Amino acid sequence: MDARPMPRPVGAASSAEDTRTVDEMPLHEVMREDAYAALERDPSATSIWDIVLYSTGTHIVWTYRRHHWLYTHGMKGLALLLAKRTRRKLGADIFPSAQIGRRFSIDHGIGVVIGATSIIGDDCLIYQGVTLGMTGKHGGKRHPTLGSNVMVGAGAIVLGNITVGDDAKIAAGSVVVHDVPCNVTVAGVPAKVVRDRRFSGPRLVKDDFDPTKLDDENVRWSCAL
Numbered sequence: 518m519d520a521r522p523m524p525r526p527v528g529a530a531s532s533a534e535d536t537r538t539v540d541e542m543p544l545h546e547v548m549r550e551d552a553y554a555a556l557e558r559d560p561s562a563t564s565i566w567d568i569v570l571y572s573t574g575t576h577i578v579w580t581y582r583r584h585h586w587l588y589t590h591g592m593k594g595l596a597l598l599l600a601k602r603t604r605r606k607l608g609a610d611i612f613p614s615a616q617i618g619r620r621f622s623i624d625h626g627i628g629v630v631i632g633a634t635s636i637i638g639d640d641c642l643i644y645q646g647v648t649l650g651m652t653g654k655h656g657g658k659r660h661p662t663l664g665s666n667v668m669v670g671a672g673a674i675v676l677g678n679i680t681v682g683d684d685a686k687i688a689a690g691s692v693v694v695h696d697v698p699c700n701v702t703v704a705g706v707p708a709k710v711v712r713d714r715r716f717s718g719p720r721l722v723k724d725d726f727d728p729t730k731l732d733d734e735n736v737r738w739s740c741a742l
Contacts, residue, residue: 539619544586547619551578554620558642573607574623581611581631588613617641618665625671634658638665638683646672652694654678664699684714 539547555568555575562568568575580603588596596613604610609629611617618639623629625645631637634657635649647669651659654677661675664682670689675681682699691708702712 539617540589542619544582548579548582550620551575551582551622554640555622558622558624574626577603577607577609577611577623577626577629578617578621580607581613581615581617584611584613585615585617615660632660634678635660636662638663638667640666641668643669644671644673644689648674648676650674650676652677661693686712 552565552568552575555572555578556562556565559568559572562572580599584596584600584603587593587599593613600611600613608627609623611629611631612633612635614633615631615635615637617631617635617637618641620640621637622642623644624642628646629643630648630650632650637649641663649661649663658678661677662680663669663675664680664685666684667681667686669675669687670691672689673687673691673693675687675693677694679694679696681687681693681697682701684700685697686702687693687697687708688702688704688711690706691704692706693703693708695707697703697708698710698715700714701710702714703709704711
């Protein structure tokens with residue numbers, strides 16, 4: 518194997534200007550972005566070769582990318598056959614017709630299920646055991662739509678033709694059956710909003726501020742309101 522380092526993709530500023538969709542990009546460029554996105558999100562990886570050689574989640578994403586390319590270029594039968602083999606080999610089931618955006622990462626990856634009409638935006642991260650499934654409807658759009666920069670925790674189940682907004686987070690083990698707004702965290706069964714980051718005005722304290730660490734009891738109570 519060639520030991521030369523893989524060239525890094527464009528920086529954040531340039532990426533913001535690059536508005537191409539996955540289907541408008543060469544396959545190898547999309548897969549390269551996926552690898553570097555995984556490297557940035559994986560604290561155990563020390564180099565891009567750790568991702569390329571050992572990251573099961575990235576291998577799952579890459580096999581999906583190839584199957585999706587075949588599916589959208591008139592080779593549906595071959596794409597479905599290869600996807601069936603991937604289920605046995607890697608323990609994940611991503612239907613080739615699912616639409617997944619750029620810089621997609623799966624952490625670990627075992628047990629991930631993504632249905633046929635699922636749509637996932639750019640810069641999303643999902644963990645092991647996540648299901649993007651349906652609720653019994655067998656025609657039309659029947660799987661979830663995730664916005665950009667969405668995180669779905671381990672074992673979460675997102676069902677039906679619902680929308681999860683940009684920058685939302687779904688806690689591990691949650692069951693989501695209704696739309697999720699942008700910039701919130703949901704948790705529970707059924708999932709409910711447990712943190713709301715939609716307020717964009719000035720803040721008196723930082724998000725990670727802990728009033729219990731203050732010495733003055735009156736100030737602690739004021740900040741806790």
